[in-house]
Amino acid sequence: MIKNIINGSLCITYCRTCVLLRTFAKSTDTIGIASLGKSKKKLGKIGPMVEKKVLPVETDPHKLANFVCGSNLMKEGCDIPIKPDSEYPDWLWSLNTGKPLPLEELEPDSKLYWRRLRKMALRNNSAKKKLKPF
Structure with missing residues (x-):
């Protein structure tokens, strides 16, 4: 059921789920929707929007050449050091890394x-x- 009440320059439309407020101004029209106490958080398609974390990028050439950067998931400790090629299995070097x-x-x-x-x-x-x- 929709009811319209016109009061001078303000038009209020009542509906089951929301109240539509429209003000009639001389230069521009503005429309606002009152949500009758529903969620006030800004929601995305899936849920509340979460700000993206900016991860630091390693720029030290010595650390990039000698360690697997980002392999340490714990707060303390260090990244895994890169070993010489002789310590890795032979099949690792025959893997296809290009186009299929x-x-x-x-x-x-x-x-x-x-x-x-x-x-x-x-x-x-x-x-x-x-x-x-x-």
């Missing part, structure tokens, strides 16, 4: 080949579904 290999270069007997093939088929099917009107 194309499907033609993968072995058809490998699990990665079939996963990539399935992913490509799912993307192709979803693209076809988007083209259909109904």
